Amino acid sequence: MAGSLLTDLYELNMASSYLRRGMNGVATFSLYVRRLPPGRAFLVAAGIDKCLSWLEELRFDEEELEYLAALGFDSTAIEAFRGLRFTGEVWAVPEGRIVFAEEPLAEVSSPIAEAQLAETFLLNQLTFQTAIASKAARCRLAGAGRVELVEFGFRRTQGIEAAMSVARITGLVGFAATSNVEAARRYGLAPAGTMAHSYIEAFPTEREAFRAFASDLPAATTFLVDTYDTLGGVAHAIEVTKELGIASRAAVRLDSGDLVALAYEARRMLDEAGLEDVRIFVSGGLDERDIRRMLGAGAPIDAVGMGTRLGVSADAPYLDSAYKLVDYGGRPVMKLSVGKVTFPGAKQVFRAPGMRDLLGLRDEASPAGTERLLEHVMSAGRRLGPAGSLESSRRCFESDLSALPVSLRDLDAAAPAGPEVSSALRALVEEATATAVRAAGS
């Protein structure tokens, strides 16, 4: 993923023009989400680490330069690209923190060509990973600590890299395990897996399949019971569990039909057989609303497998993210397009208790009792501190989740209105508007 051509052509067009003209003034770009999608009351920041790695490695190799020359970039542009590195500053909200619309997830300050080239990669990673983290956090809220969440999305994520990101992010927000073995290995997550219908069908009878699986995989005995008839499957699972004496580590998995009714009936059958320890696992196209509904109906479920609808954030598969120039060479910048007005200036988010946020300027003093959300994470093109760890992201998330106001915890909560704006930022808006009006007209 380190390729420096992982960018939109227009970034290279603009960068070449800046470099040719000696336009080396420091630009600040602000990356934020304009509006939250329907059904989202907050975002969970994610993905900054890959961005910093990409920036650290930004340089065009000879093959890339040859390709650019073949596209028509002249020798002046090619020489400029050859020497280009990212030498700038990055501020970012730490991964795992809860943020809202209009609040920068990250800001980049560097000579303008460099910051411009960073746009596509940063937007791609921060948009996607934040979208997934925000969806997964809703699942966590729905589970309310009463069920274990397991990530099952690999087969339907938008590619393999997406599957890896999804597994990592669900681990970040408190999922108990992932089905994705490579992600479990790479990120130190717990892998989890049951069996497929095909396993049952490869044996002459369901009972034989259950017996074989329990013998061969003593550590992972979750019986998938809906291949033929769900309650018949539960009966077979009970029989094999008792026969092999594995109640303490067995579970049944319900994967189709009316999961609430089936969970009640399976629980009753298990309890009557003296198998109170056998757990009930449900799956099958579920999302956070299904979890809420099932728990609301008192369904006796212990764990939920969350696949596709989590893995692509099906109800909101993207965020309305933007990467906007807010300052160039010390001049505050803003855009006046209909419906797309931007706040000028390098920013900071000041958070008071209760997640009452104030959008202000990077250079402002913190109002009393507030913390600053954006941290300085890269200077002169090098990371300040070690690469982000999943553990520190988890701590950020747990801390913010516990501080999330009650009014935002419901799955149907509306997003807060736009952030409060500091008086310094308001003054800058007036100044930048006047400048923009002049730029438009003259």
Add this chain to the structure above:
Amino acid sequence: MAGSLLTDLYELNMASSYLRRGMNGVATFSLYVRRLPPGRAFLVAAGIDKCLSWLEELRFDEEELEYLAALGFDSTAIEAFRGLRFTGEVWAVPEGRIVFAEEPLAEVSSPIAEAQLAETFLLNQLTFQTAIASKAARCRLAGAGRVELVEFGFRRTQGIEAAMSVARITGLVGFAATSNVEAARRYGLAPAGTMAHSYIEAFPTEREAFRAFASDLPAATTFLVDTYDTLGGVAHAIEVTKELGIASRAAVRLDSGDLVALAYEARRMLDEAGLEDVRIFVSGGLDERDIRRMLGAGAPIDAVGMGTRLGVSADAPYLDSAYKLVDYGGRPVMKLSVGKVTFPGAKQVFRAPGMRDLLGLRDEASPAGTERLLEHVMSAGRRLGPAGSLESSRRCFESDLSALPVSLRDLDAAAPAGPEVSSALRALVEEATATAVRAAGS
């Protein structure tokens, strides 16, 4: 992407059990889409090539085996995994072909442990790439040959790999260009790019920005005109175009507001200035319905940039795909779960003119006047023929697109009802149902 742990844990659980038991019978798994999502009347098959590469490279290295041992797989399982390769057969619908629900996109026949291990990777790639190809084909239909389509999705796709796949697939279905430079290089696509608002804002005035861009990038002079005021921007673009004499290669890009009204007005202004050759490019959260609406309103647009909503297939970000065991050791297999009944047996799709498809068995003779959709693409674990080329996929798509019945070409067309089923397959369903009932009960 070659890692053999890119799979769900349950695949490894099941495979280890099969290998331990010497269950080496040949299994056939069928990968298909159960139901098309709302708003889809057909699918365009895509993604098989990466699957074949992964299967050819399937083998666990020592680090992977060590990880599996650490997870608890015993030495018998580890030794079996060490020797495992994919030695089977794959049939697939060629990339670019149009298919429907219930029709296999691919079938895998091999010793059961191998075919089982293939499930996650194949589902991931075929589901995602087919979803995108199907969305992009709708954009192509909406464009109706009247506008050039340019893929702009990179910044909001679900990861970098997804961006690469999306660019390639849009090239496959006839998009003119992509903004993604690395994808253009890797896949031989035309890269395209304009300028961002930030470029305009980095100059003191819009006019100066336009002049600089046109001088520095003579081959790519598309003026983004909505930074301050769209029609004011058009006026500046006209001025600079005439001043530099670049009418034959200039364009204006409208990116916000009422694009139909603005396109009319921009066209009028350009024509009055004698700039009939200057093209109009539109963008900004557009999908295939927007294209239809704009063209239906007679908007004088020449090209459309399609970003996020194409790049994540926003209205249908996943497909209801399945990978089902349909035969094991010569015994036809089917599942009886509520709402998830499957067709048993290794299959073939027989297509009569007018895309009237018959779902039958692989071993059936072709009914007169039909072609067979599934081709034998891998034997004994090796590709039959060279890796798929984008050019051959394009030809498949163009041929099928021209044959697509009028009734399925409208963006609101309903999907055809389930496929017709051959009498041989119907007979097999009866046989397999009886077997499944026995397996459930005994």
